[in-house]
Amino acid sequence: MADATPDTKRRFAWNGTLICGLVMGAIILLTGLIAPFFLTEPATALGGGSSLGSVPGHPLGTDSLGRDMLARTLVATRLTVVMALGATAIAGAAGIALGIAVWLAPRKVRELGLRGIEFAVSYPTLLVAIMVAAILGKGTVTVVIAIGVANTAGFARLTANLAAGLSQRDYVTTARLIGVPRVRLATRHILPNMAEPMLILVAQAFAGALVEISGLSFVGLGSQSPSFDYGTLLRDALGKLMINPVLVVGPAMALVFASLAALFIGDGLAAAANPRSIGKRGRLRRVGQVPDAASEPPVLTATGVTVRHAATGRVLVEDVSFEIARGEILGIVGESGSGKSLTAAVVSRLVPEGIEAEATRLALGRTDLLGRVSQRELATRIGLVYQDPGTSLNPALTLGSQFGDVLTHHRGLSRKQARQVLVDGFAAVLLPDPAGRLRQHPHELSGGMKQRAMIASAMSTQPDLLIADEPTTALDVTVQREVLAIIKRLNRQAGTAVLFISHDIGVVRRLCDRVLVMREGRVVERIADPAAMTPDNVTHPYTAQLLAATPTVAIGGRAAAPAGGTAAAQAAAEVAP
Amino acid sequence: MSDTIVNVTGLNVSFGPVHVLKDVSARLDRSETLGVVGESGSGKSTLAKAMVGLVKASSGEVWVDGLEVVEASRRELAHYHRRVQMIPQDPFSSLSPRQTIGQTLAEAIDPGRARVGRHQDRIAEWLERVGLEPGMMHRYPHEFSGGQRQRIAIARGLILEPSVVIADEITSALDVSVQAQILELLAELRQSLGLTMVFISHNLAVVQRVSDQVLVLYRGQVVEAGPAERIYQAPQHWYTRALLDADPGSPGFTLD
DSSP states (O other), X not given: OXXXXXXXXXXXXXXXXXXXXXXXXXXXXXXXXXXXXXXXXXXXXXXXXXXXXXXXXXXXXXXXXXXXXXXXXXHHHHHHHHHHHHHHHHHHHHHHHHHHHHHHSXXXXXXXXHHHHHXXXXXXXXXXXXXXXXXXXXXXXXXXXXXXXHHHHHXXXXXXXXXXXXXXXXXXXXXXXXXXXXXXXXXXXXXXXXXXXXXXXXXXXXXXXXXXXHHHHHTTSSOOXXXXXXXXXXXXXXXXXXXXXXXXXXXXXXXXXXXXXXXXXXXXXXXXXXXXXXXXXXXEEEOSOOOOXXXXXXXXXXXXXXXXXXXXXXXXXXXXXXXXXXXXXXXXXXXXXXXXXXXXXXXXXXXXXXXXXXXXXXXXXXXXXXXXXXXXXXXXHEXXXXXXXXXXXOTTSOHXXXXXXXXXXXXXXXXXXHHHHHHHHHHHTTOSSHHHHTTOOGGGSOHHHHHHHHHHHHHTTOOSEEEEESTTTTSOHHHHHHHHHHHHHHHHHHOOEEEEEESOHHHHHHHOSEEEEEETTEEEEEESOGGXXXXXXXXXXXXXXXXXXXXXXXXXXXXXXOSXXXXXXXHHHHOOO | OOOEEEEEEEEEEEETTEEEEEEEEEEEETTOEEEEEOOTTSSHXXXXXXXXXXXXXXXXXXXXXXXXXXXXXXXXXHXXXXXXXXXXXXXXXXXXXTSOHHHHHHHHHOTTTOOTGGGHHHHHHHHHHTTOOGGGGGSOGGGSOHHHHHHHHHHHHHTTOOSEEEEESTTTTSOHHHHHHHHHHHHHHHHHHOOOEEEEESOHHHHHHHOSEEEEEETTEEEEEEEHHHHHHSOOSHHHHHHHHHSTTSTXXXXX
């Protein structure tokens, strides 16, 4: 297949917390498995010195019947862990079944069920457990059931929420459309895809159950003599705290150790499932030495830019060099994975997490970007515009306050001056009612308007360089043309150099003065006259392939454009909403 | 008499107070492709969903392959969904991550049981038809590229040999070179199978490559409809012309 390289399966991100938790968990399991075989004798045999403190042979003392506390604590591990596991299993099985049943139910029942689950979740678990135990009576099994029931709501809620999210996925919609029965949908498409978050909840629920079961045993509802768990040991020991304080140490330590283990495993799994959360900060460094630039350096000089994935060492961008002169628009075109966006990120010193970048020279005019650069200089001399105007704006702030900050902070303007700069900027990008826009929130603007506002903001500091990374990819074609026209006009009027990143060679050839074609991290071709390029006059076969693959409308005789007014004006006139 | 298989008349769809489709009519003959073009918010995806009964029309008629979809019962729709297939846009969310490709295709053939063994030959044949290898049926979606996944989604849509296929923006998430391959595959399948297709896209150039008929939607209304050649050579409505001029490859495209 000539298609793009398959994305590799996400690697499991092992982390210290998880390993630590697993080691602790293994110790507990091993203790629970082995201790009763060897230590039941000293843990239960009567006689010997009673109520001893920490003495040789009995480091954690003996209880009033002369039983060794260390042995008792270790032996109690099995019962405690088995009870907690039982409770977690009950909660998990019942909760997942309930959650799926609610998801499968008809709409009215489902909504009622979801409300019920929400209500149950908000109720304190221990309180529910105590009520259940009070109804069923004392005993080991009772406590396990009580804690299991009390934790069911948490699993039910997670299941129902995940199922609701997953059922919006295309593969579930498609399966439903082709007639896959709902039960099969649940078992084949919904449940298997919940595994990760479910595992995390299981670990957390286990830690909770451990503490809760010990709590119930502590108040006397749990295991009854002669059987014993951490909770009963703790109760007995606390009763003699004034006489023989060392007795508390065993069960208390064991309880803390076991619940920490479960929490570490839960947190570790959560972190592993979300590898971004533990990524390393991106780095940018200098390699080699090059002589200083000539007397009048270009706006941007980038030499030998190389980018690696920090963990694997895989080279993502290899030895890319270019310059951008004042008043010039340089395009970088390439498909996904070509390294074009990473190159732009390095130039603006925004190296993503987990990425290492290096260059022999990276300079903005005379400023060395590989050395120390003040935040102010970066913010005012480089303007950035991203692909998705919806996510690069803060939805909670008005345009005036979020765009004004840069101007008041870095350019030292007063609020009033900043306002005026923005109003002028908005007018320059043809936003209707520029002054009114300052008081608006991002959601009040259409995608095209947001992107124009972003450009106005990026230009408000009068930067030497504007970096635009796929600024029109999320926009409709008619809006795309307006935004491109604005970039070109600002470039021609203010002389701002532009680095324009795009996957669309059709757009790039119409906008840019020069174009670099990137593929798999390398520049494969440099095009000096993009407007004139055809599949026949480019040198690299990949460029020709890109040009040939780009669909272009074929038009013969053309109808004249309508006289007077833009498309938008006509739209308003013809189709009143 | 032409052999009309899709006939939509006076279709209106509202989501709450928002009128998404206004008096939309469309027709398509067997073995032809209808390209539906429009920008975001034009209602083109809603039209696709209305055709398979995924959204409720407030008025109008949607006849597809002998069934009136708006008034159809649940049982009628269940049968209908085996004759009219939809291929979704995003190849990364349209395949169940924990099922092999074989299972996904078997499920399309037999939704209740999805036994790969029983349908192995048919699955292998279809994987070959969309340019993949039969041995790939035992692999999981994450082992495939976006273009390959879209090929699998196409195989799933066609394996029952439906009378109409609705393709909703199926190339817009792909790189251009991959898109070109998928368009080529569609052209091949149209030739060899006599596919009847509703092809929805925001990209005029892509629509031109696959369509016999074109319908231009703007703010929920049909502003222009007709044979593809006529629409591209002599657009009548100003909006169609504006769309054409906004294509970077068109001679009318300027940035001044």
